[in-house]
Amino acid sequence: MAQQHLDPTDPMAESACGDALAGYLRAQATEFLRALRLHRETGGDGGAPARTKARAGDNGSQESVDAARALRRSARRISASLHTFRPLLDTDWSEAIRPELAWLSGTLAMEHAYAARLERLLLALHRLSGAAVLPAQTGVPGDSADGTADSRTAGDTRPPAHPAATVERGNLTVGAAKAGALLERQLTLARTRAHSSALQALGSSRFHAVADNIAVLASEVPLTPAAATADLRPLAGAAEERLTDAVAALPLVTAGNPYNAEALIHGLSPDPAPHPQDAPWHQVRLLLRLHRYAREVLHGDSAPVDVRLLAAGQALNRHRDASEAAAAAAQAARTPRIAPATAYALGVLHADQRHEVEAARFAFQQSWQMQTVGTP
Amino acid sequence: MAQQHLDPTDPMAESACGDALAGYLRAQATEFLRALRLHRETGGDGGAPARTKARAGDNGSQESVDAARALRRSARRISASLHTFRPLLDTDWSEAIRPELAWLSGTLAMEHAYAARLERLLLALHRLSGAAVLPAQTGVPGDSADGTADSRTAGDTRPPAHPAATVERGNLTVGAAKAGALLERQLTLARTRAHSSALQALGSSRFHAVADNIAVLASEVPLTPAAATADLRPLAGAAEERLTDAVAALPLVTAGNPYNAEALIHGLSPDPAPHPQDAPWHQVRLLLRLHRYAREVLHGDSAPVDVRLLAAGQALNRHRDASEAAAAAAQAARTPRIAPATAYALGVLHADQRHEVEAARFAFQQSWQMQTVGTP
Known part of the structure; x- marks a missing residue:
């Protein structure tokens, strides 16, 4: 099985x-x-x-x-x-x-x-x-x-x-x-x-x-x-199954549709960071790592490098990093008594990192797609 | 010709x-x-x-x-x-x-x-x-x-x-x-x-x-x-040629690469809006309109609806609208004495609309690609 x-x-x-x-x-x-x-x-x-x-x-x-x-x-x-x-x-x-x-x-x-x-x-x-x-x-x-x-x-x-323009530019x-x-x-x-x-x-x-x-x-x-x-293979296989089940539960159709604008939804909502929508992706990141290490156990030093698994893992690392960076920008914007120009820049930065989150999901979907096609 | x-x-x-x-x-x-x-x-x-x-x-x-x-x-x-x-x-x-x-x-x-x-x-x-x-x-x-x-x-x-959390959420x-x-x-x-x-x-x-x-x-x-x-056709053809020349000068390879993060580059630069990078796209929008009207002249009421031309035009309208909305958000953020939370929201909004700009370019590239393939 x-x-x-x-x-x-x-x-x-x-x-x-x-x-x-x-x-x-x-x-x-x-x-x-x-x-x-x-x-x-x-x-x-x-x-x-x-x-x-x-x-x-x-x-x-x-x-x-x-x-x-x-x-x-x-x-x-x-x-x-x-x-x-x-x-x-x-x-x-x-x-x-x-x-x-x-x-x-x-x-x-x-x-x-x-x-x-x-x-x-x-x-x-x-x-x-x-x-x-x-x-x-x-x-x-x-x-x-x-x-x-x-x-x-x-x-x-x-x-x-044009003093007004000078101040605005500054x-x-x-x-x-x-x-x-x-x-x-x-x-x-x-x-x-x-x-x-x-x-x-x-x-x-x-x-x-x-x-x-x-x-x-x-x-x-x-x-x-x-x-x-x-035999180690049933246990390693179960780890892979937990991964594929978790991936199957991800909104991959949306993620594979570029510019779906999902990651920034609720970007201004009163809910505190981190975004709840990120959690299943973080979970897949951990399960992917478990799968990768189980492969290392099975294959030893002769483990072939699976570049698609590697790409998927890198996309999920990028997802995690961007998600946490976006939260840090939002958190910094809550510092009391900051200047409006500072807050504006942090807002742009937050949105930029949330789009990085969306881009990382797209990259994951692309590499995962490749993997499924490549292993018939 | x-x-x-x-x-x-x-x-x-x-x-x-x-x-x-x-x-x-x-x-x-x-x-x-x-x-x-x-x-x-x-x-x-x-x-x-x-x-x-x-x-x-x-x-x-x-x-x-x-x-x-x-x-x-x-x-x-x-x-x-x-x-x-x-x-x-x-x-x-x-x-x-x-x-x-x-x-x-x-x-x-x-x-x-x-x-x-x-x-x-x-x-x-x-x-x-x-x-x-x-x-x-x-x-x-x-x-x-x-x-x-x-x-x-x-x-x-x-x-x-948790008074601090309450204020932050608010x-x-x-x-x-x-x-x-x-x-x-x-x-x-x-x-x-x-x-x-x-x-x-x-x-x-x-x-x-x-x-x-x-x-x-x-x-x-x-x-x-x-x-x-x-014969009207040489003049109509020249209008189409001006369009295709302008499209050929667009950075379509970049635009067709999802999440290229081009549109938000210089999003915090001191240069005032509108973004200079948007100008060639606005120009193509006008040339596409001229081409569409020239087709109307040639074909009269029997003009077949070219859905791909329509999609390309809609993408460029969306590009223009998002570009101007992003500029309006940036402009509003320059209002004196606004609260930091207002400025932050305007920053997020500006970045969101700049990503709409990028999404519109991607949509244009996709529809234009289809058109080239569809008309051998």
């Missing part, structure tokens, strides 16, 4: 059993420990992120960032495999460690997420302005309730023959720059807090218990007695 | 000569005079538009609105035919009357344009809010610099356990409603002024001179001596 989903041409698929799962988990655990060692060596737990530089990768060394990413990467894979192949593993052990891994990768992901969100929003403001809007480059005045007065500092040196440019400065302030603060939380987490006894568990896993995987010879 | 563009299966096409042009112009002139009479009879020149009702069609009787539309319709067709078939008509006469017709149809079009623009923007706000935002329904307070205070009147009756709803009220005020004022200008125009000696000219045209078309037997 579920076996029909597997690629029958792959030589590894035939022999995928509990041993393959144990090998995969041992390899990921080893990778986790290697990344943890690297993270400690490269000073990943030293110093807060520089407050004036918020671009991704500016914090600490590139090695430290890579190490944190590798930690999250293996934690996600271990957690996913424990979930998908649950019946083959010691239940008490796996049910105890999964929430701990989720806590860890969630905590470690936040700092990077805030940095990436800020970069995405500043790039969008840049694109929308047709000019550099990074505060450091424009010398933006601080936000105040009096946008009109501030806009006069925009440095338009033409003679004041307003929007200053609006974009001030919106950028506001987002930079808010998201850098959030990122700094996330950095502290991550440091606290990595120094906690809770984390040391996780690391101890992973160290054990690197040498001995707690399989059930019957697991060694059990 | 140009003849290859014509439909060889149409029986009328073979016999299209100066007589057909004269017949077409006489018919349009008669239609103009009929619409003018109807417009006067139905009180088209009585009373200003009601200031509290700004929806299209609420002003005066439906008959009066229809009559004004019929007036513009025939004025456009006469003017277009004089342009396309210029060499076949008395030069002095046609060069004198064309600018007058352009002035007339331009003046008459403004009132309707403002009404339609307001309706488009209020519908968009409605869609974006997921709730009624028409000021009459929500009892919106007037715009003031203090948006936070106003937002408390939004009528949230929940207990004040802010955006009130923002959309206030943006709607602001646009209604500004565009109704513009519409009232356009109505007065149209009335003034219809009572002017300048208009009476145009009407006299059209009355002469209804009985006697000033063709050149050679025109009666001249």
Whole structure:
């Protein structure tokens, strides 16, 4: 039943059993420990992120960032495999460690997420302005309730023959720059807090218990007695089925119809972000990841790269990022006493990111369509 | 050369000569005079538009609105035919009357344009809010610099356990409603002024001179001596060629790529609206109209409806309408002392309409593609 989903041409698929799962988990655990060692060596737990530089990768060394990413990467894979192949593993052990891994990768992901969100929003403001809007480059005045007065500092040196036009032109440019400065302030603060939380987490006894568990896993995987010879394919197939069921429930016909204007519906509604309409897509993103990791378990290092699965996953990542960036812009617009020009720029930015959400859904639909056609 | 563009299966096409042009112009002139009479009879020149009702069609009787539309319709067709078939008509006469017709149809079009623009923007706000935002329904307070205070009147009756959240939720709803009220005020004022200008125009000696000219045209078309037997097809073909040349210069590859994010580029730039990138599309819209009217001259009443040409024209109308609505939202956001929540809503609205612009370009590309494939 579920076996029909597997690629029958792959030589590894035939022999995928509990041993393959144990090998995969041992390899990921080893990778986790290697990344943890690297993270400690490269000073990943030293110093807060520089407050004036918020671009991704500016914090600490590139090695430290890579190490944190590798930690999250293996934690996600271990957690996913424990979930998908649950019946083959010691239940008490796996049910105890999964929430701990989720806590860890969630905590470690936040700092990077805030940095990436800020970069995405500043790039969008840049694109929308047709000019550099990074505060450091424009010398933006601080936000105040009096946008009109501030806009006069925009440095338009033409003679004041059309003063109204000058102020109008200045307003929007200053609006974009001030919106950028506001987002930079808010998201850098959030990122700094996330950095502290991550440091606290990595120094906690809770984390040391996780690391101890992973160290054990690197040498001995707690399989059930019957697991060694059990076929992994039904469980992997069930994971794929959960994915295809969730995809089937998505509004793909609408998503495949360009410019359907769905993503911005309720863009001004009183409901707070995040948009409820995004949730099923976020869920598919997680299920796609589980499916991808289950394929890794089955195929081992010889796993063929499925470019269509990759494209679908990238579309869903873009969907998630744009959705959260749009929410951050809307959130920033609720800051008290901002200038109208700042609020206007944040409104444009919010709508721009919601259209990115719509574009990502279209991209997902396109890649998913291709996949269905390609695998008869 | 140009003849290859014509439909060889149409029986009328073979016999299209100066007589057909004269017949077409006489018919349009008669239609103009009929619409003018109807417009006067139905009180088209009585009373200003009601200031509290700004929806299209609420002003005066439906008959009066229809009559004004019929007036513009025939004025456009006469003017277009004089342009396309210029060499076949008395030069002095046609060069004198064309600018007058352009002035007339331009003046008459403004009132309707403002009404339609307001309706488009209020519908968009409605869609974006997921709730009624028409000021009459929500009892919106007037715009003031203090948006936070106003937002408390939004009528949230929940207990004040989370006062911050209550204000935030209220802010955006009130923002959309206030943006709607602001646009209604500004565009109704513009519409009232356009109505007065149209009335003034219809009572002017300048208009009476145009009407006299059209009355002469209804009985006697000033063709050149050679025109009666001249083939209309080369001139009609030249009009089509101007269209296809202009279309070929459009960025159709980009437009056919959904979610290309082109239309919102420079959405926050200091350049004032209208967007320069829209101009070539507006130009194609005019050339498409000239081509369509030239086909009417050639085919007479038996002109087959070209649904693809129709779809392309509708896409370009939508492009024009969305472009102007986006500019109106940006313009409204420059109103001094508006609340940040109002400015935010106008920003979202502006971006929404710019995406409508992009969607219209995509729709044009799709219909134009079909046309090329359909006419081998």
